[in-house]
Amino acid sequence: MHHRYIDRFAQGDSPVHRLDARAKLIAVVAYSAVVISFPRYAVTELAPLAVMPMAMLWLGGVPAWFALRRVLLLSPFVLFVCLLSPWYDRALHPAGFGSWRFEIAGGWLTSADIAAKFTLGVLALTALTSTTRFAWMLEGMRRLGAPSMLLVQLGFLYRYLFVLIDEAMRVRRGRDFRGAALAPAGRRLSAAGSILANLFVRTLERSERISMAMAARGYAGEWHGLNVLRFRARDAAFLAGVALYLAACRWPWLSAR
Amino acid sequence: MGDILDITDLSVSYGDGTEALHGVTLNVGAGERVALVGPNGAGKTTLLLAIMGGVKFSGRVAVDGMEMSSRTAHEVRSRCGMTFQNPDDQLFMPTLLEDAAFGPLNQGYPPAEAEARAASAIEAVGLAGLEHRSAHHASEGQKRSASLATILSMNVKLLLLDEPGGGLDFRSRRRLTELLAGRTEAMLMATHDMDMVHTLCTRVVMLDGGRVAAVGTVEEILGDAGLLGRHGLA
DSSP states (O other): OOTHHHHTTTTOOSTTTTSOHHHHHHHHHHHHHHHHHSOTTOOGGGGGGGHHHHHHHHHTTOOHHHHHHHHHHHTHHHHHHHHHHHHHOOOEEEEEETTEEEEEEHHHHHHHHHHHHHHHHHHHHHHHHHSSOHHHHHHHHHHTTOOHHHHHHHHHHHHHHHHHHHHHHHHHHHHHTTTGGGSOHHHHHHHHHHHHHHHHHHHHHHHHHHHHHHHHTTOOSOOOOOOOOOOOHHHHHHHHHHHHHHHHHHHHHHHHO | OOEEEEEEEEEEEOTTSOEEEEEEEEEEETTOEEEEEOSTTSSHHHHHHHHTTOSOOEEEEEETTEEOOTTTHHHHHTTEEEEOSSHHHHOOSSSHHHHHHHHHHHTTOOHHHHHHHHHHHHHHTTOTTOTTOOGGGSOHHHHHHHHHHHHHTTTOSEEEEESTTTTOOHHHHHHHHHHHHTOOSEEEEEOSOHHHHHHHOSEEEEEETTEEEEEEEHHHHHTOHHHHHHTTOO
16 A cells, blocks of 8 residues: 555646645644634624635646545544434524525534535645645644644654555465455454454554664654744744635635624 | 774663663774675674663664763764665655755754755765655665665764665666775764665675574675575575
């Protein structure tokens, strides 16, 4: 299994890729806060918020299908909540598109709101992760004050997740090549348990070796990083633009209250 | 030629009572390249780990005159570097550059200098241009070279190499051999690759059952078919 599965476009070069990771992180966090801040029945007001992630994806050379596939891939997690909402909130609320006015159960509006916010959130995260190298993202988070231990864990997750998946696939292949498909369900289940236990032990052993490798290179509990990021004028301009855009999206709704 | 590594009466026992090493005494001179050979389970990796202070031991281990103990481990580790059998254990950072900079940063170099050292080490092992690549995107040969870069960047005097040519094809192994031949640091390499021993080393230490079975020049040890046969190497 290849790393490209998660960072397929992050190695590219575009105006968005060249932005400082901190600027993009701050922008996406602020964007998420604004998206969440809209009340649950204000579904149509969320529409202008699709512009920022779509623009980042487009300028970053990330195809729309790639981002939409991410949305679909993760959608089962919210689908359940969306389907349940109409059961709990049946009170009618006025709604409308342009001059067309009608009434709809609040639960449906809540479902649409959750789906819209989820989609916008995943699009923004995809835009961030597809235009920022993971190492630079970690460095950006470190420089923004994220806990060092969390970043170390994220770094290891990124580095070893695929090593572990590769290992699991090799072990599974070893099982399949010995006729596992023909074995009764009980034995297959037992073999699956053994594989999991085996992988767990291997992971533990690997963690010991990595710990030794770190100690051998002088690690004594304090994590140091390279200062590969440079915050330039264009990053400040980007953040200012995002701030204006988010204010423009949010302010009309606030002032109308 | 002064000794860069001096080991006297080194013994290592595991928690279950298994004696992995018993009374090992050996030395490596400055700039000398010594091969550590022996059958599987002979204690080669354990010996390298003991030198790095990675396992508890009795006896004396000194690197460049500094005796290894829990108090001096940090200082000793800045004088010698070890690459592991599996480069995936060695390369744990998101990019090769960060991996090569990990040691210098821990040695206290400022980020800019650590980065320069890392970039220089990566160039020295022939991986220039791949600094920002993840180890997962690198070939096995590139990972081996990058592993070496992670300790070269620390400017150590002794390289401890555990199966440096393991899993490499002929071309990658030859490239690695040429790279190691061009280095001036002392080396102690645990290996089954007799071609690499012939090309690189001047002396061989044979381990079997956790004990030193023989020490001699490459010709003396590898030319003795009876000795190799008795210790499962031929």
